[in-house]
Amino acid sequence: MxxxxxxxxxxxxxxxxxxxxDRVDAKMLAHLLRAxxxxxxxxxxKDVRERRDLVRARKALVEDRTRExxxxxxxxxxxxxxxxxxxxxxxxxxxxxxxxxxxxxxAVLEAHLAVIDTLNEQITKLDKRIEDTAAARxxxxxxxxxxxxxxxxxxxxxxxxxxxxxxxxxxxxISYAGLDPSIRQSGDKEVRGGISKEGSAPLRWALVQCxxxxxxxxxxxxxxxxxxxxxxxxxxxxxxxxxKMLVAMFHMLSREEVYDPPTA
Numbered sequence: 001m002x003x004x005x006x007x008x009x010x011x012x013x014x015x016x017x018x019x020x021x022d023r024v025d026a027k028m029l030a031h032l033l034r035a036x037x038x039x040x041x042x043x044x045x046k047d048v049r050e051r052r053d054l055v056r057a058r059k060a061l062v063e064d065r066t067r068e069x070x071x072x073x074x075x076x077x078x079x080x081x082x083x084x085x086x087x088x089x090x091x092x093x094x095x096x097x098x099x100x101x102x103x104x105x106x107a108v109l110e111a112h113l114a115v116i117d118t119l120n121e122q123i124t125k126l127d128k129r130i131e132d133t134a135a136a137r138x139x140x141x142x143x144x145x146x147x148x149x150x151x152x153x154x155x156x157x158x159x160x161x162x163x164x165x166x167x168x169x170x171x172x173x174i175s176y177a178g179l180d181p182s183i184r185q186s187g188d189k190e191v192r193g194g195i196s197k198e199g200s201a202p203l204r205w206a207l208v209q210c211x212x213x214x215x216x217x218x219x220x221x222x223x224x225x226x227x228x229x230x231x232x233x234x235x236x237x238x239x240x241x242x243x244k245m246l247v248a249m250f251h252m253l254s255r256e257e258v259y260d261p262p263t264a
Contacts, residue, residue, distance in 0.1 A: 044162045051133065051159035055152065056202060058126040065119040072112045079105055088116070130155055139164075142252050145259040146245065147221075148213030153206045157249065160203035164253040173250045177203045179243045195239060207242035215241055220261035 044052070069088060076082065076099075083095050101109065134140040134151035143154040167173045174180050178199030197204070215225040221241055229237040252259060 048159055048162050051155060054126065054130060054133065055156040055159055058123060058130060058152065059156070059202065059205075061119055061123050061126065065116055065123065068112050068116045068119065072109060072116070075105060075109050075112070127152070138256070139253055142256065142258060143249055145252075146210070146214060146248070147217040148210045148215075153210050156202060156206045157210075158253070160200045160206070161253070164250065167250065170247045170250045173246060174243055175199065177207065177243075177246055179204060179207070179239065179246065204242075207246055208238060211238050211242040211245055214245065218261065221245065 072087070076087075079099075079101060081099055083092060085095075086092050087095070096109070096113070099106075099109075131151045134144070134155040137155070137158065139158045140151065140154040143149045143157060144151065149157075161167075161173070161176075167176065171180075175196070176199045178197040178201070179195050181195060211221070211225075215222045215238070221244065224244060225237050225241045228240055248259065248261070251257070
């Protein structure tokens, strides 16, 4: 039996129906499927899902660690303590140990620091596995020829994209990443807004992270970013740079080529 997984965000006819029951929804889906009007969701193969789980788990742990660090900062702020240098480095540890705190505040601080130490240990373990996995994959190695793309972001991007040949054009990849502009039409009037953000959020995040580094180390992307920043602002310029990087990645993966930007 064939199973079709429907993208709910693309099947608004059901969500907007006045009469909404399981029977009505099933009948509507059957009509749409018969008319070939179903927007199917991509179901990645097992190896792609496993790579996604690996990099998403690492990203989640880093976000957890950031929250714990913010909680440590909150304890220090509440108790009137400030430290201008790296709080979680060697000197920061000495500073924390010399603080005069109540027993409760010290217990709370130590609890958050213990969680941070545990998260650091688990992140390090995942980093090793991610690095080994990326080193064994040709597609990840191709993306790492772009300045600003690490083994972690290369594996995240390739796993979020899945098989590159499922995209027929760079435009389709941009739409999948949610980096395409949102468009509203009314009669002959067309208004372009910000990016749609309808695609993969982890993919979009990774591309922006890579772009922020690439503009400092790659002349081609750096010049593109600086030209746009002069007319717009940083956020618009960096998103546009991320979109440009994604187009380059699409062609690199499709043609199995390393990064080779035009000369300035």
